[in-house]
Each structure stands twice: as C-alpha cells, then as structure tokens.
Amino acid sequence: MNTTTITKENARAEAFAAIWSNDIDPVFTDVAKYYDCANDFASLGLISIMRRRFVSMIDVRPNYKCLDVCAGTNAIGIGLLKKEPTLELHAVDRSVAMQEVGMERARSNGFEIRSYITDVHKLPFPDNHFDVITIQWATRHLRVLEVFPEILRVLKPGGHFYHCDMLRPANRIVEQLYYLYLKACLNITSLAFRSDQTALNCRNYFIQAIRLFYSADELSRVLEELGFTDVISKPILCGMVAFHKARKP
Numbered sequence: 001m002n003t004t005t006i007t008k009e010n011a012r013a014e015a016f017a018a019i020w021s022n023d024i025d026p027v028f029t030d031v032a033k034y035y036d037c038a039n040d041f042a043s044l045g046l047i048s049i050m051r052r053r054f055v056s057m058i059d060v061r062p063n064y065k066c067l068d069v070c071a072g073t074n075a076i077g078i079g080l081l082k083k084e085p086t087l088e089l090h091a092v093d094r095s096v097a098m099q100e101v102g103m104e105r106a107r108s109n110g111f112e113i114r115s116y117i118t119d120v121h122k123l124p125f126p127d128n129h130f131d132v133i134t135i136q137w138a139t140r141h142l143r144v145l146e147v148f149p150e151i152l153r154v155l156k157p158g159g160h161f162y163h164c165d166m167l168r169p170a171n172r173i174v175e176q177l178y179y180l181y182l183k184a185c186l187n188i189t190s191l192a193f194r195s196d197q198t199a200l201n202c203r204n205y206f207i208q209a210i211r212l213f214y215s216a217d218e219l220s221r222v223l224e225e226l227g228f229t230d231v232i233s234k235p236i237l238c239g240m241v242a243f244h245k246a247r248k249p
C-alpha cells in the first residue's frame, strides 16, 4: 500500500474517529424521516438525477446477487430492482432508523430487500458471494482500508464494485466554491427541517470529511492499490462527485 494513502487514512481516522463512533448514528436517526426530501431540497433535485445516472451505469443480469452497503433508505436497491426485478438484493446499514424507512419504501414498491443492521467494516457474508456491490454517499464516513478489502472479499471473482460519493475536487477554486455552497446548503436544510443538536454540531464535519477525502483520480489509485482491476472513473460536476466502477480479478 502506498504510504500517501496510509498517511491520509491515518489523518482521517485521527480527525474523525470520535464522530464516526459517537455521532454518525444519532445524526442518521434524526434525519431518517426527512433524509430523501432534504437531499432533493438541498440539491434542487440534482441528487435524484445523479442517482438515476449511477443506477443506469450498473450492469445487472437476471438473478444476480447484489449488495448495497450503507444502503440508508434503499434508494439504490430499489432503483436496481426496478431495472431487474429478479435480483437477490441485500442491504447493509448500521442505522435502524434509515433501514426502517428503506424497508417500508421497498415494501411499498412491491420489492423484497434483505436488511442487515451491522457495521460495514465487517461484512456478515462468505467470500466470493456477490456479483455486484454498490455504495453511494457514504465512504467519507468510513475507514477505506478496512471497508474496500471487505467488499473485495465478498465479491465473486469477475464481480463489480460501483462507487459514488462526493469527492474533493482537484481544482482549488472549484474546491473552495464547493465548500461555500455546502455550508449554505447545510445551514438552510438544517433550519428548514429542524435538525436536532447532534446534526447541527456535525455541519462542519460534513465539509471537513470532504476536505480530507480523495479526488476522483486518487480514489481510482486506492482501488487499484487494494487489488481491484479495470477501474473506471467518471467525475461529474468538476469532480465534486464521481462514479467509479472496479472489477475483482
């Protein structure tokens, strides 16, 4: 493993370990009931467009075993089942509240998703198990050097990992404008949806988490260093967000 990646991961863990252990769950418990609305509100509908684009790049075949990690309210799982209803869909998330909303959404769409309330750093599945694994809007809150190897372990050889997250734009000017936009968004959204105190305290964290995170090219390199092959990166919005696709050899 490249020493730059190890140094970066140590810095992320040092800065955020307490928040990841103590605050992330209460924040998602508070936001679960308005999570989908708030995302659409804050992004002026852009999140739904990006989600549709992400789902459209995911190659699924009948009866594939798929796992969505940090599944939240199951937006990706439901999107995949709409595309291919024969999928065996599994969802992992640590938040009971987010999965309760997600399971209700799946039921009301007539889909079955198997839900596991557990930490993604240790996946409760055997080796070489899934054809497709997805993660969206969550890696910033995770220890990458533990989670990605777990994902690689439970993927079948030849299976694909699809990743989408807000990243650190490589261009400094875009990066600074992005943080200003996010700060305004977080302030307005937390007021509009009356976020509780833990969520209010985390507003700064949500920006810091991107500041210490990877650019699209850096994330591609991390995936390759960890043993994924055929890594494809599609940065959008000047690298504020990127989709990655990677294969298990």
Ligand SMILES: C[S@@+](CC[C@H](N)C(=O)[O-])C[C@H]1O[C@@H](n2cnc3c(N)ncnc32)[C@H](O)[C@@H]1O
Pocket: 024, 025, 028, 069, 070, 071, 072, 073, 074, 075, 076, 092, 093, 094, 095, 098, 118, 119, 120, 121, 135, 136, 137, 138, 141, 142
């Ligand atoms: C921003 S939400 C994204 C939800 C969903 N993927 C989406 O696209 O809307 C992040 C999710 O990651 C989950 N999460 C954060 N840390 C986790 C961990 N260590 N293990 C499992 N889930 C985690 C949170 O509970 C939350 O549901």
